[in-house]
Structures are given as structure tokens and as C-alpha cells.
Amino acid sequence: MKRILFLILIVSLFGTMAFANGGSDTAAADNTIVVGVSFSDYSTDRWPREAALLTDLGQKAGVQVITQVANQDPKLQNDQIENMILQGADVLIIIAQDGDAAASAVDAAAAEGIPTIAYDRLIKSSNLSAYLSFDNVEVGRAQGRGVTSIVDSGNFVMLGGSPTDNNATLFRQGQMEVVQPLVDSGKVTIVADQWVENWDPANALKNMENILTAQSNNVDAVVASNDGTALGALQAMKAQGLAGKVPISGQDATLAGCKSIVEGELTMTVFKDVRKLSPMAMDMAIALAKGETVPGLTDFTLAQLTLDDTLKGSVPCLFLDVVQVDADNLYDEVILTGFQPYDEVYRDIPEGDRPPRP
Numbered sequence: 303m304k305r306i307l308f309l310i311l312i313v314s315l316f317g318t319m320a321f322a323n324g325g326s327d328t329a330a331a332d333n334t335i336v337v338g339v340s341f342s343d344y345s346t347d348r349w350p351r352e353a354a355l356l357t358d359l360g361q362k363a364g365v366q367v368i369t370q371v372a373n374q375d376p377k378l379q380n381d382q383i384e385n386m387i388l389q390g391a392d393v394l395i396i397i398a399q400d401g402d403a404a405a406s407a408v409d410a411a412a413a414e415g416i417p418t419i420a421y422d423r424l425i426k427s428s429n430l431s432a433y434l435s436f437d438n439v440e441v442g443r444a445q446g447r448g449v450t451s452i453v454d455s456g457n458f459v460m461l462g463g464s465p466t467d468n469n470a471t472l473f474r475q476g477q478m479e480v481v482q483p484l485v486d487s488g489k490v491t492i493v494a495d496q497w498v499e500n501w502d503p504a505n506a507l508k509n510m511e512n513i514l515t516a517q518s519n520n521v522d523a524v525v526a527s528n529d530g531t532a533l534g535a536l537q538a539m540k541a542q543g544l545a546g547k548v549p550i551s552g553q554d555a556t557l558a559g560c561k562s563i564v565e566g567e568l569t570m571t572v573f574k575d576v577r578k579l580s581p582m583a584m585d586m587a588i589a590l591a592k593g594e595t596v597p598g599l600t601d602f603t604l605a606q607l608t609l610d611d612t613l614k615g616s617v618p619c620l621f622l623d624v625v626q627v628d629a630d631n632l633y634d635e636v637i638l639t640g641f642q643p644y645d646e647v648y649r650d651i652p653e654g655d656r657p658p659r660p
């Protein structure tokens with residue numbers, strides 16, 4: 303509490319100083335723009351990488367970047383955001399743990415005139431200045447296609463992402479666009495339809511163990527929603543001799559995911575080039591902090607973005623393309639583009655069986 307009072311004092315002091323210097327709305331003493339970046343967690347590989355990217359981009363652009371990570375706790379995330387506002391953040395980039403809970407943080411920031419960008423994951427508030435992400439429905443379609451191009455009949459397991467992440471809903475929407483016609487024609491039976499709490503690989507492992515037990519291992523394909531959860535499920539499948547036999551999808555082109563693909567266990571992943579998303583978000587954050595309008599965004603209704611017709615309002619959005627990756631194009635898409643390192647991905651592949659070193 304003492305710290306908060308101290309911060310309030312500092313913030314109001316700086317506010318007065320900024321005002322005395324000509325009415326700038328930034329709380330930083332020297333008028334440097336402060337960008338607050340709030341992460342849900344660093345458990346999935348991409349987030350620490352993007353934290354480093356965003357910090358580096360901010361430094362190069364001459365702004366101050368404050369990052370916080372909420373360890374998958376939505377309340378802690380909102381507290382941290384409130385704190386960043388007290389520390390003088392001029393603009394916020396949020397990777398929400400819970401798209402519903404974070405809406406109150408966005409609304410509170412908006413009430414103070416602080417713009418917010420929902421980064422990768424939607425926050426269900428029409429007070430967002432922008433939502434920047436990838437084509438998440440296409441991610442799901444790619445996962446569906448990746449699995450059904452190997453097996454298009456029999457017993458399917460649907461393993462969704464975190465139920466508090468709106469992306470998980472969009473991935474599922476895309477997956478079902480591919481899988482539902484096969485269900486309708488009677489070729490596929492969905493024997494388990496589950497969501498993995500917190501996207502945690504350990505939860506995916508448990509889910510898959512239980513599913514395999516319940517189905518007496520009679521599972522023909524697994525539509526999993528990212529590499530982390532797929533690799534968790536693969537551990538359970540491996541224990542039953544099913545790894546490499548039953549197709550399973552992933553997402554993110556993580557190092558471990560790519561390694562598993564070249565070793566013949568994970569069937570596919572979806573490459574989302576976060577090296578493109580981060581600069582867009584930082585440029586946009588800086589423009590918003592300066593009060594500039596940001597071009598290139600298209601309005602989508604919250605109802606469209608969430609499949610929930612009860613939600614009102616719309617959000618300016620931008621979605622980047624994604625690439626479906628399997629053993630055939632991994633080298634071109636992921637290695638040659640420098641997204642994952644050759645030596646690590648092929649570490650356990652005998653020298654003679656590897657593609658040429660780039």
C-alpha cells in the first residue's frame with residue numbers, strides 16, 4: 303500500500319511536471335513514451351521470445367518498455383496492468399490469460415485515455431484500440447487438414463486449448479470446418495472432445511492418458527491445438543506405442559515441435575511468424591501513444607470474433623497469414639527462414655539423414 307501511495311505521488315508529480323512543460327500526457331519525466339506489455343505466462347516458448355523482441359524493438363525506437371508476466375493468474379494480470387498505469391504507461395499491449403477478465407483492465411485504461419492493443423488473443427472489450435493476431439480460424443483448418451490428410455476416418459480426439467483463451471474457440475471453429483463433414487458422412491466419430499486447462503502440457507498428458515484408457519487405445523487421430531499440448535498428449539501415446547502411428551496436430555513451430563516432426567512423431571504444426579507480429583504491435587503502440595490514427599485495420603464485431611451473439615460492439619483488427627508445416631516443408635519454412643536453428647531441430651537425426659546445413 304505504501305508503495306502504491308508512493309507511486310501515486312510520483313505519478314501525480316510527474317503529471318504536474320509534464321503539464322508544466324506544455325501539457326504532454328506522458329507520465330515519464332523526460333517525455334519518453336512508456337509501453338506496458340502484460341504477458342499471461344512464459345510457459346509456451348513463443349512468449350519469452352516475444353517479450354525479448356518487443357523490448358528490443360522498443361529500445362531501438364527510443365521508448366521505455368515495461369513487461370510483466372502474470373503466471374496464468376487473471377487477477378494478478380489485472381493488478382499488474384493497473385500498476386503499469388500507475389508507473390506511467392502511455393499505451394498497453396496485453397496477451398490476456400482470460401479474455402473476459404482482462405476486459406475490465408482494458409476498460410479502466412480507456413477511462414484514463416490509455417490505448418490498449420490485444421496481442422494475439424482477443425480481449426472482449428470494444429474499448430480496445432486494436433486487436434493484432436494471426437488468422438486463427440485458418441490455424442484450426444490447417445490442423446484439421448494436417449491430420450485428415452493422413453487419416454480421414456475412425457475415432458478422433460479433439461484436444462482444445464485453454465477455455466479462457468478466445469483463440470482456442472477460433473482454432474476449434476477452423477478444426478471443425480474440416481472434421482465436421484467427415485462426422486456428418488459417418489466416417490469419423492469424435493470419441494473425446496476436451497479443453498486443456500492453461501494450455502498446460504501436463505494437463506494434456508493426463509487428458510490423453512484418460513482418453514486412451516477409456517477408449518482401450520482405440521484412437522485413430524488427434525486434433526491437438528498447439529505443440530505444447532500435442533507433445534504432452536504424445537507422451538501418453540508413446541507409453542501405449544501409438545506415437546508416430548496416430549496422426550496428431552500442433553501449432554507454433556516450436557523447437558520441440560519441429561524436432562518431433564523431423565523425428566516422425568508430431569504430424570504437423572502451424573508456423574506463425576511472431577517476428578512479424580511484434581514489430582507491428584510496437585509500431586502501432588508508439589503511434590497510438592502519440593495520438594496518431596493507425597491505418598490498415600478492419601473492424602470486426604465482437605460477436606464475429608467470439609462466436610457469441612450476445613456481445614456488442616466492434617474492434618479494429620489485423621490478422622497475419624499462417625503456414626501449415628509438416629515434414630515436407632519444415633526445412634524450407636522454418637529452418638531456411640531462420641525461425642528455428644538447424645542444429646537443434648536435427649540434433650537427434652543421424653548426420654547422413656539430415657538435409658544440408660543452410
Ligand code: BGC
Pocket residue numbers: 346348422423463467469470501528529553554
Ligand atoms: C496462441 C498460441 C499458443 C497458445 C498457448 C494461444 O493463444 O495463439 O500460439 O500456443 O496460446 O500459449
